[in-house]
Structure formats: C-alpha cells, structure tokens
Amino acid sequence: MSEATIDADLPAVDPRGAGAEEPDYLRAETSVRSWLLTKDHKRIAIMFYASVIVFLMLGGLFALILRTELLTPEKTIIDANTYNQMFTLHGVTMVWLFMIPAIPGAFGNFVLPLMLGAKDLAFPRINLASYYVYALSAIIMLTAMLAGGADTGWTFYVPYSSTSPTAVSWMGVGIFVNGVSSIMTALNFIVTTHTLRAKGLSWHRMPLFIWSIYGTSVIILFATPVLGMSLTLVALDHSFGLGIFDPRYGGDPVLFQHLFWFYSHPAVYIMMLPAFGVISEVVCSFSHNPPASYRAIAYSSLGIAFVGFFTWGHHMFVAGMSEFDAGIFGALSMFVAIFSAIKVFTWVATLRGGSISFATPMLYFLWFLFLFVFGGMTGVAVATQSLDVHWHDTYFVVAHFHFIMVGGTLTSFLAAAHYWFPKMFGKLYDERVGLLTSVAVFIGFVFTFLPQFLLGNAGMPRRYYSYPEQYQWLNVLSTGGAWLLGAGLLLTLANLVIALKWGRQAGPNPWGSRSFEWITASPPSKHNFESTPLVERSAYEYDLPEEVARARVPAR
Amino acid sequence: MLHAHVTTPKLVIAWLSLLFFTFISFGASRLGLGGWEIGIALGISVVKSLIVLFIFMHLVEQRFANRLIVILTFLFIVLAVSLTSTDPLTRRTFPPRPDPAAHPYP
Numbered sequence: 001m002s003e004a005t006i007d008a009d010l011p012a013v014d015p016r017g018a019g020a021e022e023p024d025y026l027r028a029e030t031s032v033r034s035w036l037l038t039k040d041h042k043r044i045a046i047m048f049y050a051s052v053i054v055f056l057m058l059g060g061l062f063a064l065i066l067r068t069e070l071l072t073p074e075k076t077i078i079d080a081n082t083y084n085q086m087f088t089l090h091g092v093t094m095v096w097l098f099m100i101p102a103i104p105g106a107f108g109n110f111v112l113p114l115m116l117g118a119k120d121l122a123f124p125r126i127n128l129a130s131y132y133v134y135a136l137s138a139i140i141m142l143t144a145m146l147a148g149g150a151d152t153g154w155t156f157y158v159p160y161s162s163t164s165p166t167a168v169s170w171m172g173v174g175i176f177v178n179g180v181s182s183i184m185t186a187l188n189f190i191v192t193t194h195t196l197r198a199k200g201l202s203w204h205r206m207p208l209f210i211w212s213i214y215g216t217s218v219i220i221l222f223a224t225p226v227l228g229m230s231l232t233l234v235a236l237d238h239s240f241g242l243g244i245f246d247p248r249y250g251g252d253p254v255l256f257q258h259l260f261w262f263y264s265h266p267a268v269y270i271m272m273l274p275a276f277g278v279i280s281e282v283v284c285s286f287s288h289n290p291p292a293s294y295r296a297i298a299y300s301s302l303g304i305a306f307v308g309f310f311t312w313g314h315h316m317f318v319a320g321m322s323e324f325d326a327g328i329f330g331a332l333s334m335f336v337a338i339f340s341a342i343k344v345f346t347w348v349a350t351l352r353g354g355s356i357s358f359a360t361p362m363l364y365f366l367w368f369l370f371l372f373v374f375g376g377m378t379g380v381a382v383a384t385q386s387l388d389v390h391w392h393d394t395y396f397v398v399a400h401f402h403f404i405m406v407g408g409t410l411t412s413f414l415a416a417a418h419y420w421f422p423k424m425f426g427k428l429y430d431e432r433v434g435l436l437t438s439v440a441v442f443i444g445f446v447f448t449f450l451p452q453f454l455l456g457n458a459g460m461p462r463r464y465y466s467y468p469e470q471y472q473w474l475n476v477l478s479t480g481g482a483w484l485l486g487a488g489l490l491l492t493l494a495n496l497v498i499a500l501k502w503g504r505q506a507g508p509n510p511w512g513s514r515s516f517e518w519i520t521a522s523p524p525s526k527h528n529f530e531s532t533p534l535v536e537r538s539a540y541e542y543d544l545p546e547e548v549a550r551a552r553v554p555a556r
Numbered sequence: 557m558l559h560a561h562v563t564t565p566k567l568v569i570a571w572l573s574l575l576f577f578t579f580i581s582f583g584a585s586r587l588g589l590g591g592w593e594i595g596i597a598l599g600i601s602v603v604k605s606l607i608v609l610f611i612f613m614h615l616v617e618q619r620f621a622n623r624l625i626v627i628l629t630f631l632f633i634v635l636a637v638s639l640t641s642t643d644p645l646t647r648r649t650f651p652p653r654p655d656p657a658a659h660p661y662p
Contacts, residue, residue: 221625222632258640309635313643324646325639 013547017508017518018533018555019525024426028526039124040526041109044131046424048105051135053493055097060486062090067448067482070475073467080465084151085166087463091154092171096178097138099409100267103274104185105134107416108213110424112189114517114524115207117198117533117555122191130184137178144170153463155264158245158256162237169238172231179224182270186217186224198516198553200535204298207515207539208284208291211298212277215305219266219273222309227263230256254320261312269308271405273301275412276343279368282415283347285513286362287354290540296346303339311336314383318392326385333383340376344369359511360434364415367442368408375403378453393463396456399449407445414441414492421496422510426523427503433495440488447481512546515539519553530556562611570611577604598637602630 014020022028025042035043066087069076078086109127113120121127144150144167152161152168161168193214197206234256236242243249245256280297284290291297313321313329347369356362378400382388391397421429451474456462460471467475509518516539520528533555541549581600589596610616615623 222629226636252644254643255640258636258643262636262640309632310639313639320647322643322646322648325643328639328642 013550013554014556015508015547015550017521017524018529019527020508020521022525022527024521024523025526026425026523037128039120039128041113041121041124041127042424042524044127045106045109047131048101048109048134049107049424051131051138052098052102052106055093055138056102056489059090059093059098060489062086062093064482064486066090067479069465070467071479073469073472081151083465084463085145085149088150088153088171089145092141092150092175094406095154095267095271096175097141099271099405100178100182101134101185102409102413103278103416104189104213104216105131107278107420108189108209108274109185111420111517112192112210112213113196114423114520114528115210115515115539116192116196117201117516117529117535117553118192118196119527119529121188122196123188126184126188130181130188133177133181133184137174137181140174140177141171144174155260156231156234157260158234158237158253159247161234162241162245164238169235172235172238175231176228179228182220182224186220189213189217190221198533198535201516204294205535205538207517208280208294208297208301209274209277209515212273212280212301215301216270216273218302219270219305219308223263223266223270226259227267230259230263233259254316257316257319257321258312261315262309265312265315266305266308268401268405269304271409273304275368275408276301276304278412278416278419279347279365281513281515282361282365282419283350284540284542285419285511285515286359286365287351287356288512288542289350289352289354290538290542292346292349292352294538294540296342300339300342300346303342304336307332307335307339311383314388317385317388330383330385334380337376337380340372344373357511358435359418360429360431360438361415361419363435363438364411364418367438367445368411368415370442371403371407371411371445375400375407379404391456393461394456395452395460395462398462399452399456402449402452407449410441410445414438417492417496419511420517421499422506423517423520423522423524425500425503426506426521427499428506428510429495429499429503433491437488437492437495441485441492444481444483444485444488448478448485449481451475451477451481509546514541514544514546514549516553519550519555561617562614566611570607573607574604577607 025040035047038044065078066083069078069083109121147167147170150156150161150164150166150168150171152164152166156168156172193206193210233242233244237244237246237251243251245251245253247253276297280291311329311333313325314333317326317330347365378396382391382397382400418429418434421427455471455474455478458471458474460467506522508520508522510522511518514537516533516535519533533553536552537544537549541552544552577600581597584596584600585593609626615626
C-alpha cells in the first residue's frame, strides 16, 4: 500500500495534539481546593513530584552533613549520636520517601494513563488516597525524627533495634504506612493496565515503560506486606518486649533479616524497574529507533521481578545464616545479572543505525549505563560469598548499592524529569544548562562513590564516625564529590523551575517520539482524551512518518 | 468463565471443615510429634486458608486470571517460608568443625 493510500484511509488529526481546544489540566481549575481534592492522575502526579523533590533535597542535605563530618577523622561538625541518627534518617528518607515513590508516583501516575489511551487510572480516589497516605507516612517519619530519630540504620537490625532507646517504633509505623501507599498505587497500576487499555492496544504494542511499571507493581504487591509485618513485629518487640526476635525468649535475630530482606532485596528492583522503563523510552525516542528486541526488554522486566525474590539471603552471608543457604542464595543472586545484561545489550543494540540526538535525557542514559553496569558488576562480586566476607559492612558495599540504587534511580529520574518536562508543563527547558548540569551530576557522583570502593577494599567499615588517618584523603575526595553532586542537582532544579516560567512553548511532541503519551497536547487537557483512542500501531514505529504515526492513533 | 455461586450448604460444609481442621490441629499439638509438628501445623493451616479463600472469599467463582494472583501469592509465601526454614535446619558447617572438647587427647 502506498503512503498516499495510507493517508487517504486515515482520519485527520489535530496537529496541536488531542484535546488542544480544551484548557489544560494545570489551568482547568486553579483553586487550592481543586488541587487538594483532585482525582486527576496528572495533578496527583505533580503532588508526588513536588514531594519527592523535597525529600530528595532533605535526604541530600543529611548526606552532605554526613560527608562533611567525615572530612576529618575526628569530630568536624556534629557529634557521634547525631551522626548515628542522621545516617538512619538519610537512609529512610532516600529509600522510602524518594527512591521508591519517585518514578512510579510522579511519572508513572502522569504518563501511564496517557500511554494506555485512558482518561485516568482505574481508581482515581484510591490514587488520591495513596498520595495522602504517603504524606501521612512522611509526617510520621518526620515526627519520629523530631522525637529523636532512630539510630539503627535503615535496616532496623535486631537485637539493637528492639532495645535502642530512640524512636524506632515510630519510624516502623511510618514505614508501615508508607507501604500501604505503595500497595494502593501498585494495585491501581495493575488494574489500569489490565482494564483501561485503548482499543487495539495489545500487550505487545504497549510502551516499555508500562511493562516496567507493571513488573514493579507486582513486586510491591508481593513484597511490601512482608516488610509491614516484620517492622510491626520489631515495633512490638521494642515497645512490649514480646521477644519474637530475641534469643532470650526463643526468638531468632536472623529470622528478622530473612523477613526484612525478603522485602528489601526485591525493593532494589522496585527502585530499578521503573528506571529501566524510563531508560527504554529515552533510548528509543532519542535514537529514533524501535527497541532492538521489544520482547527481550519487556520479558526481562518480569524476569527480574521474579528472580529478585530468590536472592535476599546474600545480605546475610556473615549474619549466622547456614552455609548451605548462603551457597544457594549466592548462586541464585547471579541470575539477576542475566536479565540485567539482556536489558543493557538490547539498549545498546537499539542505538545501532539510529538517528541519535544528544539531548539531556540521552546524556543521562549514558550516565545510567555506566553506573548501572559498574554497580551491577560489583553486585555480582558481592554476591560471591568469599568476596563478600571481606567486603561485608565496609564502604565497598556502600559504594556498590549507591552506584546501583542511587545512580540508577537518580539518573533515570533526571532523564524522566527532562524527557517528560514538555509533556507535563508544556515548556522547554534550556538544553545547554541541562547538558552542563548533567555532566556536573555525573562527575560529582563518580567522585563521591568511586573512592568509597577503595575505602571499603582497604577495610574502612561503613557507618563509623571516626577512622584512621590513612583513610582521610579518600574521604576528602568523596566529600568534595558529594558537594559537586549537590550543586549539580540544585542547578538542575533551578533550570527546570526557570523553564516553568520562562521556557519556550513546547509542541505536542518536541522529541519526535512515537510513544502514545505524545499524541495529546502539551500539557494535556483535564480528561486526556475526549474519546478512547483506537490504536493501530505499536509504540515504536519509527519507520512511519510522524503524521501517519499520529493518524494511526486517532484521538480527540 | 464464571462458576456457580457459593450456596448456603457449601458455606456450612466449609465451616464444619474449618472446625474439624481446628480440632485436628489441636490434637496434633498434643501428640508430641517433635520436628513434624511445624510441618503438620503449616499443612493444616494451608488447607484452612484455601477453604477460606475459595469458599468464604468466593474465589471459586472467579476467572482463572483472578485466581492466578492468589496462586502466585501462595507460591511466594511457600518460597519465603521454605528458604527461610532451610536456614535453621542446616546451620552446621561443611565439613563439621573439630570439637576439641569431644576428643581432648588425640
């Protein structure tokens, strides 16, 4: 069929994007009440977005104080008790208030219904409730911080956490409530993906971001209740001395670690799978190429979600777990690398023959690739029992999980923040500043954590307040990197905030992407689509001219 | 495909089964079966959970796609419990550490 025939068969579409004649979701209603009681997934996404940025800054501030304290071997700015509480708060804030909700809460909420051709999520009220439950959890955790915080580390290991005089129970309650919010969001995403896909949008036509959010939601649904249960038991032990994990009463401290890591290792994938989804979208959009293998990326997300549940014991090699279990967990842990490698090779293969544009999100993809591969390979190393015994509880482990979790989540969060910025706000950010701040973030990150691999290998334990003088120069390097990273992040935020006010108007599809969220106007109207789109192509048909691709998803 | 509704006689039978299994659990706990106790107790609670899920929570009426999530949840619980249980059951070193107290004079 010739192109002229295709054009003749396809309906005319508004070049300004679907719903361009209506006021956009930001201006449809402007009262405070209309925001606070909104059931619009896009506004709830913005509320999540603002909150996770606040918590990123708060967690980052804690990190900067910690790094500054470690500039010198003895006291620099804070005392030892404050230091202990601050690294717990840093961990709790970053894990539960930033990394876990960041991409699903802000970008998943915003683009998932748009990508599916839906007017909203399946349960809009539950969506709003999930935000308020998240906010409530943050309030409880902040109250716990004001009530003296907790000094157990974010892992709450017993027996210390069941006897610590600090506000462990409060913190546990905060995390429990946070888990409820995660479960509500996950359930909403799963049901929406099953029931609200547009006509013609089969599972294998969906954008890859949906697959990753779907995989994440499944993990959240299976793992989070276990965390809630374990922290409730710790809180009961702490408040009432039940002795569930206390050997004096027949309890088993290692049992806590089994339960905690049954959640918290899959939680790494709760943070990473959405990041994979963002990266898949960015790679295809900025190389103007379909994924080298759609199924490889989609199914490896589910593979990681599944295998991620078999690996938790590698956190416990030196905890007193049996050698038999340790061997099994060490071997099983390495399976995750297979699925991760499938993803990495497929992303790289996607670039082949593409028309690559080096915009800011693409630069973040490169940083992501470096940090993820580097962090992932050190992950295989720490899953090796004999090596882990040497590195356990040293800065090597700190560097490893920051490379993977923080590097992966942060670079993809920033990639998403730039990639979907025109869709969310209808404006374009300053590209040159975006590229510059991206480089600052990357260099800052590498200088912060690369020295920590060396520190750990040389034997510096994690969490220690003071250290021998021979470790100082690496600590100084790491602290300098942290300040550069902080400055890079602040400048990134400034660039985006300035663009909100003074940025150039973005068209409906400034990147020339074929993914379905770009069919709507930028920013989208309140109800996204007047009528359900009819999808007649996959999300990555870059061989079609843009007008033809748009007409194959006719939407008003 | 939707299945027949849960009827009152089925609910009564399910309730009687739950009572029966409760007595069995109690009886088994009095027999002093040693290491078997946990396995038997877990087995009985699995059967009771299935009765509650399928009859009282009407899962028997649902499509397979909806039942799948419950089946998967069950498998994940089995995974957590079995791998965690192998830990205390195999907490010994390979090969066994020499015990000087047992053979003080080689």
